[in-house]
Amino acid sequence: MSGRYGQCVVKSAALRGVEAYPVDVEVVVSTGLPGVTVVGMADAAVHESRERVRAALRACGFTMPTDKVVVNLAPSSLKKAGAGFDLPIALGILQATGQLDPALTENRLFVGELSLEGGLREVAGTLAFGICALRHGLGLVAAAGAPQVPLEGLEQLSLARIGALHPGGEGLVPVRGAPPGRCAVEALDYSDIAGHEVAKRALQIAAAGRHGLLMMGPPGSGKTMLASRMTTILPPLTEEEKLESAVVHSVAGEPTDAILSGARPFRSPHHSASQAGLVGGGTPVRPGEISLAHHGILFLDELAEFKSSVLQSIRQPMESGCACITRADGNVVLPADFMLLAASNPCPCGYLGDAEHACKCTDLQVKTYQGRIGGPILDRISIHLDIPRLPPSAVLSTGSGTSSAQLRDGVLAAREYASWRNATAGRPGTGARMRAPDLVAACRMDGVTQAFLEEMAQTCAMSGRSIIGLLSVARTIADMEQRPAVVRDHLAEALGFRLREGVGNL
Structure with a gap:
């Protein structure tokens, strides 16, 4: 396409933590050595978009310019990551070379990853991009499979493949659909657990006041069963809480249907979780489990088995309701207003204080094991609870205990x-x-x-x-x-x- 030069700007956005910030994708086609250059603090995935865009445009019957193409992602002070810039870069090239009507990109924000055949793939963070678009008075254009953003006043359009933008193609399709319905979840109820009435009382108090709770008892005493039913006695999410929690899950690439239907998140990370996995981190910064539990429950089973450094890292978020991740280019604040439930065995063998099994641990082993939890964490947990092993008669009476509805x-x-x-x-x-x-x-x-x-x-x-x-x-x-x-x-x-x-x- 030699001899046709032009420039244009297409709106897009970049994620930083759980927020999306607007980015201008500036494309200039001019004389010079053939090739595509991407500038503006872009990571490897953004630079790789050059090959995806080139293959996608050719596969869909468009002409890739043989001149010099410079793509600038502004502002340059903001780091850009991921493949979501494929679509705006491709549209910028088409518009700069006169192959696309400029009216199509006006007042719209574009995100999406291109396949080599020109198909559009969904990227993580659709809800965050929708909030950003609405805040700046723009419509949102994403892949055809992207979820609907439940924001009043937002124009949301979809694109299945870039070839649909040819004259006579279906073009951009408005996204219309009902809000997500109630998600089918496993029917859990506290009536399944006979006995443990003191524990249910403690859990009810914890739910009413959003207090942290630690359960300690021998293996098989019912600690995990009690914790897993906690969300059944909590009130459903409010509309504001739904959006805040769903944005975190959207950015992390997690399903959002259950949250948007009102179900509170319940996160139960394994005790081998790293600090970045629990609190958040990485490059770019990704929400951790405490942020995915925002407005819900974080259940740490086998609390004493977590690495001490990992466990102590949640102390500050427990009090402030947010996690601050510090990087060389600034701080990223992630929401982390969660309710902590924890469970642990009382000793390495698990049978300390059990009337039916003798504990084989020495006093030093018990003290060392319980000391792994750490005083600062215990100090921040308001309710400490012993969970004894139930007698066989109580186990066989399952279904006759206090129900979740009564507790709720x-x-x-x-x-x-x-x-x-x-x-x-x-x-x-x-x-x-x-x-x-x-x-x-x-x-x-x-x-x-x-x-x-x-x-x-x-x-x-x-x-x-x-x-x-x-x-x-x-x-x-x-x-x-x-x-x-x-x-x-x-x-x-x-x-x-x-x-x-x-x-x-x-």
Whole structure:
């Protein structure tokens, strides 16, 4: 296509963490040595787009220019990664060489990976790209298989293959469809678990106030079964929570249908997970398990088996609700507002304290094993729970226990009362997310109750964080009873869920 020179700009976007930022794909065709040059802080996958674009255009009957083609991805200060720039680069070349109507790319944001035959493949982060497009008043054009973005006012179009842009082709197709329906999930219910009524009570309190909970007991005592049903007693996601959580999953390349239908995420990473896998990291930065559990449950089974450095890395996100990944080019903040459930055996053999199996571990082995969890993590978990092994009669009574519906009713009532109480008093936040001064004021303790708390804290050598955690659990227990003030009985029950032999110091 020698002798036809031009330039154009096509809108696209680049991911940084879980947010998409607009990128101008500037294409210039001019005299010079034949070839395609991509500049603007592009990674290897973006540079490889030159070959994919060249093959796709030829396969679809377009002409690849034999002149010099320069592609600039602006702003150059933002790193660009992935194959999503294939489509805007191809459209820029076609428009700069006069093979494409410029009106097609006006006020639209394009993302998509090209196959060598010209087909378009979906890329991770469609929801994030849709949010970016809507924020800047643009429509979104993605692959035909990309999910619908549930944003009112967003024009979403699809393209099956680049050859459809020929005159007379089907061109860009509007995406129309109903919002995702309720996803079929395995029917789990707490009624499946007979006995463990104290554990169910603790889980209900944890769900009502979003408190962290650690279960410790011998193998087969039911720790995992109890944890896996936690989402069945939590309220469904709000519309805002759906979008926030779904964006994280979209960027990570995970399915979003269940989340967009209201189901809270439940993540259970293996204890061999790396720090980047748990907290997030890599190049480009990818969300970790704590971000994938945003507005849901993070269940760490076999807690003592996690590497100490990996486990300690979640301390800051547990309190702040976000993970800050630091890189040479700046910080990336990932959402990580999760509820922590954890389970562990009490010793290497697992049978410490079991009435039916003798523990074979020495005192040093037990202390070393439990010490792997670490005091700072334990200090941030408000509820500690022993899970004993059930007798055979209780195991055979499965299906007769307290149901998830009964527990959920208590959780919803407690949260509704807490929201009303805080709104009436003008206090932001609920449960474990309340500021310490607001929490102390919300407890409305009288002099006798406060003296009891101070005596307990002094006797048990509780840290400041432990005292606030104890108060938070007690406030939740009072909310479940719809009581305006925390009394001695609430503090005593909260302390019973805080203290347990052998876990470690408060």
